[in-house]
Amino acid sequence: MNSPQSNYNELNKKLDEFLTSIANIQEKSISLEPISDNLTKDLRSDISNHVEPTDNIAKYQEAIGKLEEIYKGTNYRHSYSTITKYIISHREKCIFDKDQKILHIIAFNIENIFATIDKQDIYKDEDEFKNKVFKLKDHINLEILRIRDIFDAENKTKAELEETKLELNNLKKESKQLNDNIEKSENQLKNMQKEYITILGIFAAIVFSFVAGLTFSTSVLSNIDKSSIYRLVLIMCLIGLFITNILHYLYSFVREIHFGISNKDKNVCVNIWENTKDKFCNSYIFKFNIFVACIIVSTFLCWVFFENNKNDLRSNTKEINSNNKLELYATEPLNILRSEVK
Incomplete structure (x- = not known):
């Protein structure tokens, strides 16, 4: 005889198989619009649009049979953590599938299965069974909405992170530009200081040259x-x-x-x-x-x-003067003799 714990684990396993089976039921008319807060209302609207029986009615009946094995004639109450564990196991698929198609399929199929149970006469007096299925559906939808909120928060965080990175890159560019401007201003300031020193030195040289020239000119003119x-x-x-x-x-x-x-x-x-x-x-x-x-x-x-002419003139004058002196010296004794004779 199986223990209650082993029975519970077995039923949990069957529930996991049930969830896997409904995740694999593909319905052509499923709307792949983003999951909204009115998930149940949207799913019911999709179901009400079916004027013909769905193509997967046999699969739905098979899934209902699995639910009967789990809930009818047992005291089994599914754990919310079991559903959470299963939904989270599809998290990676949802990351790569931006439409979160797998969550749409699970939510649509469980809603369709419950609607099928609720319409069939054989389950008219099975209120306990329908309540358990409704609770399962409610927990699945609740977990899907929670996962949706997590994805929205992650996407928002990623968008904010990308925006922050973009702003950071812009700040880095602005910072680099400011550093370049500061460096350019510093270089200009250094060049200005050099130019000022050069100009002052030049003006000092100008004053010195002018004063030196003026002093030399004064000395010459004096x-x-x-x-x-x-x-x-x-x-x-x-x-x-x-x-x-x-x-x-x-x-x-x-x-x-x-x-x-x-x-x-x-x-x-x-x-x-x-x-x-x-x-x-x-x-x-x-x-x-x-x-x-x-x-x-x-x-x-x-x-x-003129200097050459002047020198020639001076030399000629000197010769004339010397000749005159020689004549004077030569005639002087004769003059003396003449004076004595007289």
């Missing part, structure tokens, strides 16, 4: 009476040439730093010599240098020419 006009002109031209060129190139360097001309010119390396030569030849400083150079050359030629 001794203007002690030197020739040619040397004075040459020295003044050299001073003007030096000061003007120094100031021009220092100011040009400041202008290039301010307008970034030097950075732009770094990218042009093909005809850099020709461009530089053309710019220099067409510049005002070049014309000024040519003008001063002409003055220097003219002054030098004049100095050579």
